[in-house]
Structure formats: C-alpha cells, structure tokens
Amino acid sequence: xxxxxxxxxxxxxxxxxxxxxxxxxxxxxxxxxxxxxxxxxxxxxxxxxxxxxxxxxxxxxxxxxxxxxxxxxxxxxxxxxxxxxxxxxxxxxxxxxxxxxxxxxxxxxx
Amino acid sequence: xxxxxxxxxxxxxxxxxxxxxxxxxxxxxxxxxxxxxxxxxxxxxxxxxxxxxxxxxxxxxxxxxxxxxxxxxxxxxxxxxxxxxxxxxxxxxxxxxxxxxxxxxxxxxxxxxx
Numbered sequence: 374x375x376x377x378x379x380x381x382x383x384x385x386x387x388x389x390x391x392x393x394x395x396x397x398x399x400x401x402x403x404x405x406x407x408x409x410x411x412x413x414x415x416x417x418x419x420x421x422x423x424x425x426x427x428x429x430x431x432x433x434x435x436x437x438x439x440x441x442x443x444x445x446x447x448x449x450x451x452x453x454x455x456x457x458x459x460x461x462x463x464x465x466x467x468x469x470x471x472x473x474x475x476x477x478x479x480x481x482x483x
Numbered sequence: 484x485x486x487x488x489x490x491x492x493x494x495x496x497x498x499x500x501x502x503x504x505x506x507x508x509x510x511x512x513x514x515x516x517x518x519x520x521x522x523x524x525x526x527x528x529x530x531x532x533x534x535x536x537x538x539x540x541x542x543x544x545x546x547x548x549x550x551x552x553x554x555x556x557x558x559x560x561x562x563x564x565x566x567x568x569x570x571x572x573x574x575x576x577x578x579x580x581x582x583x584x585x586x587x588x589x590x591x592x593x594x595x596x597x
Contacts, residue, residue: 377525415590416590468541469531471516471528
C-alpha cells in the first residue's frame with residue numbers, strides 16, 4: 374500500500390460545481406498535512422494546510438479525519454482557474470521525509 | 484522578494500554523462516528539500532538539508548546521486564553516469580524553518596537523458 378494515495382481522476386466538472394477530493398495516508402502517527410496545487414509544467418504551490426479542526430479559505434475547505442486516516446479538499450463554486458492537479462502532502466512523524474500523493478487532476482469547463 | 488531559483492531549467496544529457504543541478508533557496512531559509520518528479524506523478528522525496536547538514540538522504544535512488552549544501556544556502560544535486568530512468572523534473576524547495584512548515588518550490592530542472 375502506498376503511503377499516500379489519491380484518486381488520480383481526472384475530475385471533469387462544469388463551472389460553479391462543487392467537487393471534493395480525498396486522500397488516504399498509511400502512517401497513523403502523521404502530524405502535518407497539506408494540499409498543494411500544481412499547474413501544468415509548473416512547480417507545486419501551497420494551497421492550504423490541514424488542521425485537526427478543519428479549515429476554510431474562501432471557496433476551499435480542508436478536513437482531517439484521523440480515525441479513518443484521510444484528508445479531504447472541497448472546492449465550491451468551481452472556476453476555470455481551478456483547473457490543476459491537487460497534491461496531498463503528509464509529513465510523517467519522526468523524520469524529515471515529506472510524502473506527496475500522485476495528485477488528482479481537475480478540469481473545470483465552461 | 485526573490486523566490487527559489489534553479490538552474491539550468493532544461494538539461495539534455497547523454498547516457499553516462501555527469502550532471503549538476505543547482506538550487507538557490509530563498510535567502511535565510513533553513514531547510515531545503517530535493518525531489519524527483521516523473522511525468523504524471525507527485526514529487527518523490529530525495530533528500531533534506533537543515534542548514535548545511537544533510538539530515539535525510541533516504542530517498543536518493545542510488546549512489547550515483549549526491550547532494551550538498553556546503554554553506555547552508557545554495558545546494559547542488561549531482562547525478563553521475565546518468566541513465567535514461569533519471570529523466571524527470573528535479574524540484575528544489577526551501578522552508579523558512581523546520582521541515583514541517585510550508586515549502587516554497589523552485590521551477591524545477593527538466594532533465595532528459597538520451
């Protein structure tokens with residue numbers, strides 16, 4: 374089993390739709406979680422950190438479920454500019470190694 | 484302010500050639516990561532530096548890969564005797580403090596080994 378797993382998609386949604394991605398992780402002791410966004414042929418950029426209490430930033434909401442070992446990202450009112458690959462990132466406890474998922478591709482269409 | 488820069492942006496190497504990839508992190512950033520990203524995959528961890536100390540090199544795929552950060556700022560990833568499977572994008576990321584904080588990525592070096 375991979376340490377961090379994501380549905381690769383692609384998710385094809387119309388503008389204005391709500392879309393949700395999940396990411397599962399295998400190390401139950403993991404403490405830090407993030408969502409990064411990567412545009413085609415560009416570098417990853419931080420979208421948001423994921424806190425135990427959940428957090429929201431505008432149209433984006435991230436949740437952490439420790440019991441089931443997954444994190445989620447919800448995007449409301451999708452925009453064309455949301456089209457990208459969304460990378461789930463986990464920092465396992467006790468080391469410096471950062472583990473990225475393979476990414477979920479999102480296409481938002483007019 | 485200036486972000487993370489990497490050079491060269493593109494590199495074509497013949498199989499067996501040695502290459503050196505450079506990363507200039509954000510000034511003052513303590514932590515630095517190197518990743519390898521294959522097409523359609525997420526970045527794969529290679530190695531981590533805290534200042535000049537290489538604290539984790541568990542992701543380096545073979546002894547042909549070597550990284551250094553001698554003065555705790557600029558870092559170089561060297562690949563000896565390149566092979567076709569080394570073709571990938573090599574990303575560098577810097578962090579202001581500890582490893583678990585936000586990572587700021589450079590644009591990457593696209594390496595193609597023929």
